[in-house]
Amino acid sequence: MRIGELAKATGTKAETIRYYERENILPAADRTDSNYRDYSDDHLATLTFVRRARELGFSMAQVRELLALSDHDDKPCQDVDQLVQRQMVEVERKIADLSALRDELGQMLRSCRADKIGECRIVESLARPLPPRCA
Amino acid sequence: MRIGELAKATGTKAETIRYYERENILPAADRTDSNYRDYSDDHLATLTFVRRARELGFSMAQVRELLALSDHDDKPCQDVDQLVQRQMVEVERKIADLSALRDELGQMLRSCRADKIGECRIVESLARPLPPRCA
DNA sequence: ATGCACCTTGTAGCAACTACAAGGTCAAGA
DNA sequence: TCTTGACCTTGTAGTTGCTACAAGGTGCAT
Numbered sequence: 001m002r003i004g005e006l007a008k009a010t011g012t013k014a015e016t017i018r019y020y021e022r023e024n025i026l027p028a029a030d031r032t033d034s035n036y037r038d039y040s041d042d043h044l045a046t047l048t049f050v051r052r053a054r055e056l057g058f059s060m061a062q063v064r065e066l067l068a069l070s071d072h073d074d075k076p077c078q079d080v081d082q083l084v085q086r087q088m089v090e091v092e093r094k095i096a097d098l099s100a101l102r103d104e105l106g107q108m109l110r111s112c113r114a115d116k117i118g119e120c121r122i123v124e125s126l127a128r129p130l131p132p133r134c135a
Numbered sequence: 136m137r138i139g140e141l142a143k144a145t146g147t148k149a150e151t152i153r154y155y156e157r158e159n160i161l162p163a164a165d166r167t168d169s170n171y172r173d174y175s176d177d178h179l180a181t182l183t184f185v186r187r188a189r190e191l192g193f194s195m196a197q198v199r200e201l202l203a204l205s206d207h208d209d210k211p212c213q214d215v216d217q218l219v220q221r222q223m224v225e226v227e228r229k230i231a232d233l234s235a236l237r238d239e240l241g242q243m244l245r246s247c248r249a250d251k252i253g254e255c256r257i258v259e260s261l262a263r264p265l266p267p268r269c270a
Numbered sequence: 271a272t273g274c275a276c277c278t279t280g281t282a283g284c285a286a287c288t289a290c291a292a293g294g295t296c297a298a299g300a
Numbered sequence: 301t302c303t304t305g306a307c308c309t310t311g312t313a314g315t316t317g318c319t320a321c322a323a324g325g326t327g328c329a330t
Contacts, residue, residue, distance in 0.1 A: 004275065014276085016318060023317090034327050036276055052232055057192035060317065069243065084243050091237045095230060097187050102226045108204065108219050139306065149307085151287065158286090169296050171307055195286070277326065288315075295308065300301105 001039045003029075010047045017047065025050055025063065056094065062087075136174045138164075145182045152182065160185055160198065191229065197222075 007014045020026040021037075026047060029037035046067070053063045066087065069080060142149045155161040156172075161182060164172035181202070188198045200218060 002276075013319065015320075019318065032327095034276080035278095036327080053236075054317085055192050056229055056232055056236075057190050081244065084240050088237065088240045088244070091233055091240065094191055095233045095237065097191055098226055098230045098233070101188075101191075102223065102230065105219050105223045105226065109216065109223070137307075148288065150289075154287065169307080170309095171296085189286085272330090274329090275327085278324085280323090281321085283320070284318085286316090288313100290313080291311085293309085296306085297304100298306105299304090 001044070003037050003039070006039045006044060006047065009044060010051055012047060012051060020047070020050065023060070025060065025067070136179070138172050138174070141174045141179060141182065144179060145186055147182060147186060155182070155185065158195070160195065160202070 001009075003014045003017055006012070007017060017026065021028055026043060029039045029043060032038050049067070050063055053066060054060075058066065065083060069084065136144075138149045138152055141147070142152060152161065156163055161178060164174045164178060167173050184202070185198055188201060189195075193201065201222065204215060204218065
C-alpha cells in the first residue's frame, strides 16, 4: 500500500509518515520499482498504534519504549518486566483520571437534562493532589 | 501561596505557570505588597486539573473548553450539553484504548513471570482500525 | 499531454512549553 | 549589614512533535 493510502487509513498526513520514518518510529517501507514507499499491514498496525498512543498522551520516547516491547523476544524477561510495570502504573493512573472525568461529565449531563444548574465539579474531578514526582 | 510553592505542589515549572497566566489558562493571581503572585487553593485545583488534562492528551484548546464548563452557571444548559457530550465520547474512547493497552501489558507481565516468551500483542492492542475521522 | 500522486531536499511555521539573560525587588539568616 | 535565594519584569531562543510549503523531478492513468 502506498503512502497516501496509509495516510488515509490512519488519519495521518503523508508528511508525518515520512517524518516518522526519519525519526525511526516507523521502519522504512519497501520501495516499488518506481521508488514509491510500499507499506505492509505491519506498518499499518504500527502506525495506528503510534497515533493512538500519541493521542493518549504518550511522548515519542514512551512510544519508542512501547514499540521496543514488541521486539522483546531477544531481550531477557527481567528487563521487559520492569519496563512494562512502569508503563502499567502510568496507564492505570490515566484510566483512573479519565474515569473520574467521565463520571463528572456524566453528572453534568444528568443535571443538565434535569435542567438544574447544579454544582460543576469538573475541575475537582481531576484536582486531587498530585503525588510527589518520584525522583 | 507563592509561585514556587505552587510549582512544587503541582510539578510545574514556575515559568510554565506564568506562561499559563499569559495565555489565560490560569486566572491572574492576586499580588502581595511586594508584587509577588499570591495563589489561592482554587488556583491550585485549576492548575492540577490543567496538568492532568494535558497529560491525558487534551490540547490547550480542549482544556480551555473543559475549564469553561466550570463556569457554566451563566450559560444555557443546551450549549453545555452538546459540549459535554462531545468530550464524553472522546473520554470514553481514551478509556477504552487505555484499557486495551493495560490488558495487553498485564498479559506481558504474566507471560514474563512464567518466563515464557509469548507472543507480544502490544501493538495489536491499539491497532484496531481507526474509525474514519468524522468531518 | 495533462494532471495527480508520489519522490527528494530544504526551510520555516505552529503548539506548548523550557531555558536562559539582564536587570531589579524583597526578606530571612550569619 | 550583607548576602543569598526566591521572586519580579521583558525578551530571546531552544525543544518536541509535527505541519506546510517550495522547488524540481518521476510514474502513470485518462
